[in-house]
Amino acid sequence: MAELKAAMAALAGKNAAGTPMSEAATTPKPLTPSALSAHPSWFVPPHLLRLPAVRTAAFAAHDCSRAACANPQDFDCVYRYGLTLQELAGRLGSQPADQLALLNQAAEVYLEASRLAGDRHAAVLYNWAVALTDIARLVQAQEPEEAYECLTAAANKYAQSLAVQSDNPQACNNWGLCLQSLSSLRPPAERPAYLHHSLSKFRRAIRLRPDFDRACYNMGTVLYAHACALQEALLASQEQAEAAQLTAVASGSGRQGSLPLSSPTAGARGGGQQLAAERAIQSTFAHAAQYISLAYAMQPGKQVYADSLSAVQRLLPLPWLRSGPLLAVHPQTAGTLGEQWVSCWFALDHNGLQAVRPPTAFAGQHGLPSAPLPIGYELGDVADARRVNDPSLPAGAPFWLGLQSKPRGVYLVAADEDDAEGWVDAILLLSHLRRSGRLGGIKAALAVR
Structure with a gap:
């Protein structure tokens, strides 16, 4: 991951130690054939060429690596190599170590391809973001901080890609998923902000493409998870209040002339707040069910949508x-x-x-x-x-x-x-x-x- 961290630091305008660099220092130097040849990570690991299940994809990536080494200033050759590495990684689902190595390599290749395209090629930026997201998924359990860095970089790449090509609903959807994953790595107090931005990306995706069932479904599941979190927080708050009240009763039971724990006005106010919170949770569940129902309506043949609809239909204001x-x-x-x-x-x-x-x-x-x-x-x-x-x-x-x-x-x-x-x-x-x-x-x- 050293190369990836260095690339991410360079994009942020800092050196490997985290200190700012000059503009000249942040400009990537063109890779020469000799430099590529001296960089072993720019070649497909030989043992993958011998695996029957991925032999075709591995040899395609190998051929592209040779073409990229021979033509390091040719954008098409370098970009094609990144794509073949990413495809090969996708075929190694049961070999996470090889997957991670190939995705790290793809991220480095996309860095070079993006430089060759003036950092304005939407597809390069998009696929770079996908590779970074996949890296985060593979390392999250053991290295959550590294996963957070990768997801943050991926979110930035999706933003840059959409700045070049604003009408890409898939990039909006992926950006929303990336933000959702980021929220799980942040403290609870910071998660609502990530949720808000995540929903805005899914919404943008379905506004760009009204038949985008997956973005609609993602929006429903994110809202459902948020409603569950709100419900858990409310229950925890109620339990804490009850525990505090019992403690106060126990500590004040022997005192003469002790004041009542609560007044009718305070009780009404607390009850009103709880009712408002319960209705907000109910509304969020209903909103989640709305999007899941719409996703099902777009693709009623998808079993995951049918199963999810069965779970949330009762949350709708039926028959509406x-x-x-x-x-x-x-x-x-x-x-x-x-x-x-x-x-x-x-x-x-x-x-x-x-x-x-x-x-x-x-x-x-x-x-x-x-x-x-x-x-x-x-x-x-x-x-x-x-x-x-x-x-x-x-x-x-x-x-x-x-x-x-x-x-x-x-x-x-x-x-x-x-x-x-x-x-x-x-x-x-x-x-x-x-x-x-x-x-x-x-x-x-x-x-x-």
Whole structure:
């Protein structure tokens, strides 16, 4: 790993000891044929050439290594060698030591290929990031700090790749997975920030490609894991509070004139906070189930999606995919100078978005009317959906629906950004499923069992 660490230090503008270097010192020197020949790591280990299972891939990498040594300034030769090394490593699943050696070598080769391309070749940067991520996976158990360095470098490579080619949904998805892996190596207090950035990458991937079922599924699983962590934290907090109360009772049992442990006001406040926390957890579980259900609808034949749907379907607000309070313009005042905004409970399914009667637990809250207002938008009428930033709209997180029947569209306001983004994702993906004639999967996912 010494070569990889040195390369990563150089990219950060530091020498191997971690001290800053001059600009001249950070410029990689071109590799000459003699230098390559003297570098044994730039050749395929001979014993791999004798393994029948990888013989073809090993000889392809061997041929590419000779071509790269003969033409060290030829970008195509060097880059092709990196690709063959990475492919060979992928075929050695039961030999992690050889895998690690080949991936380290591939990372060095990609460093040189990137230099030859002026550090502006999206595919090189992308494959370099994949190699670094695979290295992190192999070393994480024994060397978590090294894994963290590799994942950080991989995240930077994905960012650089997308800066060159911004419309690559696979790079966005991989970047999200990389950030998720990074979060597991950080203290609990730092993980929410990684989670937020991870979700933003998955979201960008599905906005670029609405049929990207894997990115949609990844978003659901990350949200589900986050909801479980929130639930565990709440339970731990409750246990600590109960233990503290028992200790206080025991220590104050013999005192005369001792004050009560809590007042009715404090108890109500604590109960309100706990209720809010429980509802936030329930909402996060429902959001996770939304994305897993949509992934299943895109590819109902994938067993992992079907199994996951069975586990989370009960978390959905059935028979809806998504539901919750939104601010909307009262239909009687729409289009007038005195538009009146009202809070309504909206629900979304394969037919569209409509105001419905709120659940009993939410009746009378958020200013919700007892009877639903006649507000609804058919899915077939939805042409677009996006977040907006308009100071003339009510406080909250607004988003816009582009409708074929209303060229100017309509605005709705969610409680916060995460809620608004969830609505937009659900509407866009359901619209895509409808246009592609694949609503059968979501109908099955929303069927009450």
